[in-house]
Amino acid sequence: MLTIGQLAARAGVTVRAVRHYHQRGLLAEPERDASGYRRYTAQAVVDLIRIKTLADAGVPLARIDQLLGAEPEEFAQAVADIDRALAKKARELNRHRRRIAALAAGDRLFISDEMAQILDRQRAMNFSEQMIRIERDVLIIIEALSPESIPAVVATKNAALDDPEFVRVYHALDEAIDWDPRDPRLPALAADVAAWAAGRPQEDAISADTVSLMLSRSLEFSPAWRRLLQLQ
Amino acid sequence: MLTIGQLAARAGVTVRAVRHYHQRGLLAEPERDASGYRRYTAQAVVDLIRIKTLADAGVPLARIDQLLGAEPEEFAQAVADIDRALAKKARELNRHRRRIAALAAGDRLFISDEMAQILDRQRAMNFSEQMIRIERDVLIIIEALSPESIPAVVATKNAALDDPEFVRVYHALDEAIDWDPRDPRLPALAADVAAWAAGRPQEDAISADTVSLMLSRSLEFSPAWRRLLQLQ
DNA sequence: GTTGACACTGACGCAGGGTCAGGGTCGCAC
DNA sequence: GTGCGACCCTGACCCTGCGTCAGTGTCAAC
Numbered sequence A, B: 001m002l003t004i005g006q007l008a009a010r011a012g013v014t015v016r017a018v019r020h021y022h023q024r025g026l027l028a029e030p031e032r033d034a035s036g037y038r039r040y041t042a043q044a045v046v047d048l049i050r051i052k053t054l055a056d057a058g059v060p061l062a063r064i065d066q067l068l069g070a071e072p073e074e075f076a077q078a079v080a081d082i083d084r085a086l087a088k089k090a091r092e093l094n095r096h097r098r099r100i101a102a103l104a105a106g107d108r109l110f111i112s113d114e115m116a117q118i119l120d121r122q123r124a125m126n127f128s129e130q131m132i133r134i135e136r137d138v139l140i141i142i143e144a145l146s147p148e149s150i151p152a153v154v155a156t157k158n159a160a161l162d163d164p165e166f167v168r169v170y171h172a173l174d175e176a177i178d179w180d181p182r183d184p185r186l187p188a189l190a191a192d193v194a195a196w197a198a199g200r201p202q203e204d205a206i207s208a209d210t211v212s213l214m215l216s217r218s219l220e221f222s223p224a225w226r227r228l229l230q231l232q
Numbered sequence C: 001g002t003t004g005a006c007a008c009t010g011a012c013g014c015a016g017g018g019t020c021a022g023g024g025t026c027g028c029a030c
Numbered sequence D: 001g002t003g004c005g006a007c008c009c010t011g012a013c014c015c016t017g018c019g020t021c022a023g024t025g026t027c028a029a030c
Helices: A004-011 A015-023 A042-056 A061-068 A072-102 A113-124 A129-145 A147-162 A164-176 A186-198 A208-221 A223-231 B004-011 B015-024 B042-056 B061-068 B072-102 B113-124 B129-145 B147-162 B164-176 B186-198 B208-221 B223-231
Strands: none
Touching: A004 A015, A004 A042, A004 B129, A015 A042, A042 A061, A042 B129, A042 B208, A061 A072, A072 B072, A113 A129, A113 A147, A129 A147, A129 A164, A129 A208, A129 B004, A129 B042, A147 A164, A164 A186, A164 A223, A186 A223, A208 A223, A208 B042, B004 B015, B004 B042, B015 B042, B015 B061, B042 B061, B061 B072, B113 B129, B113 B147, B129 B147, B129 B164, B129 B208, B147 B164, B164 B186, B164 B223, B186 B223, B208 B223
């Protein structure tokens, strides 16, 4: 006759696990001795090893319960099911690993390489870190809400950065971030921006919803920009 | 300003998840409006997307907390850690899948192929299903507690099944399973078994502990066998 | 003023146990 | 006979990442 500790050691599980299996009804509760200790026979060792074998194979305890008494056909069916579930899990895990592997430092964490290159270009052009953070956040929003428009956005943005006039206007906007909303220079800047925008075709690649979110993200930061928008 | 439902929809998570992130301190609690509803800015969308990106990559929430504010070096280190953890999980999963794939119907579930073949041989020799179940349980115990002795056991057992004298004695034991322990034929059977055993070398491949467990498993089943052992 | 969709908090549930807390028992040594 | 360490008992809370009630309040529209 074995105590619970001996049984557990023989099957290679913990005492706690054995009690857990009792509670789940997987393993029959054995007789108790005079002091209330559980006393096990060799049969329990066999039963426990069968449970452990299935559990080690990744079968959920609820399934093990049904499987232990199952007929071969039923059993084969269940094994196939479980394998499907495991295969799915494995695919998930691999997706996760690929994503983790793709994670680099800094900005590149949440946006694609092409997007990150845009930020790098802007850094090289001496835009402020504040401006670049806003840009990054906007790109994050685009990646999340409008992934299909990424190529268009990347192309448009790169073209814009090739355009000295855009760069000039953008630098002016950058400088205006911290201005007081009553700053007298704002109306002139608004006119400047409007003049530049007038020469550009409208982009339709992104939904109005996404645009409004991007806009509000930008405007949260700068009271001066909010004023600018009113001046348009 | 967004409600929790709008925020959740924009980031592609559930409302419940957002509240959970608040509770975990991952996402800052926003201002409430007059009725106590949470009101979010676009910043929250960005923050939530960052959280979701990491969570989708399989980073535990507790880790995300530390990562969101981490410096690039720290971050790279953590990413490496997480990838190691994921790789380990993936290996585990694959082990599970291999084991599951190896699971066939019936007896073969818990014992190796070679072991299962022994049971098949015994079935072909018309041993009772009761006897075969006991044998199976004994083999399960051996696989679990003495895996290193499996080849020796398989060899010995196959040799024994090749020996007509052993098969005769074993059939006699099989028939005796259900006998009353006071059955008058038992002493003769005991002598028969003893005579056969005397001609055999003792196997030392299996520890005394395992042997005693196997023996008790066998004896649990049959009072007549218990009597036989006393008669030795 | 009623309806349906949303919001709020709080609590329980899941898998598979780990880890106390607060006892009782066993076996051996002195 | 008693002291000690190693077991055993039950019960209850802890972990992850939310899902899913329950019971109540609020918003917007008809």
